Amino acid sequence: MKYLKKCEEFYICGSKNKKKEIFAESGDKSLTLFQIIVKGKGRLITTFDSMSVNGTAGDIVDCRSFMNKDRVLLSDKDGEDYYEVYGFNSLDSLQNWDARKITSSFVGDCQSWIICFDGSAIINGKVMEKFDYAKLEEKNYEVEVGDSLLGVFTKL
Numbered sequence: 001m002k003y004l005k006k007c008e009e010f011y012i013c014g015s016k017n018k019k020k021e022i023f024a025e026s027g028d029k030s031l032t033l034f035q036i037i038v039k040g041k042g043r044l045i046t047t048f049d050s051m052s053v054n055g056t057a058g059d060i061v062d063c064r065s066f067m068n069k070d071r072v073l074l075s076d077k078d079g080e081d082y083y084e085v086y087g088f089n090s091l092d093s094l095q096n097w098d099a100r101k102i103t104s105s106f107v108g109d110c111q112s113w114i115i116c117f118d119g120s121a122i123i124n125g126k127v128m129e130k131f132d133y134a135k136l137e138e139k140n141y142e143v144e145v146g147d148s149l150l151g152v153f154t155k156l
Helices: none
Strands: 002-006 010-018 022-025 032-039 041-046 052-056 060-062 071-075 082-090 097-102 112-118 120-123 126-129 133-135 149-155
Touching (some): 032 052, 032 097, 032 112, 032 149, 041 082, 052 060, 082 097, 112 120, 112 126
Antiparallel strands (some): 002 010, 022 071, 032 060, 112 149, 120 126
């Protein structure tokens, strides 16, 4: 299964499939800045040089150095029964973003968005569930992470 959702300032792509899958992505179409691994593990490699990065469940992997390069994503053949991975993508190839995994309370930034990729969390008393996202403000965010995988993405 493949997913694609265009949001206000970014888009999310993703895939959930059985283990031991291979995805190829041409450099001229790839705007993926970060990969968020919900389940399983894998390796992202470029096709004509030695760049690679590994990731496992719960990781937010920085893929900015892979932009505009042909790349291959390999899921682990010995891992979980399936894998689930999402990509955070810029709407504009010239726009840069930063990302961080949220594990506790934090101070927001009006250039940032929070996204829940798995589970559910309580943020300032409100429940945030899988695939919920929100633009942040410059204020404190009290977070009960629970079983969630939360990422904050900031436009630089």
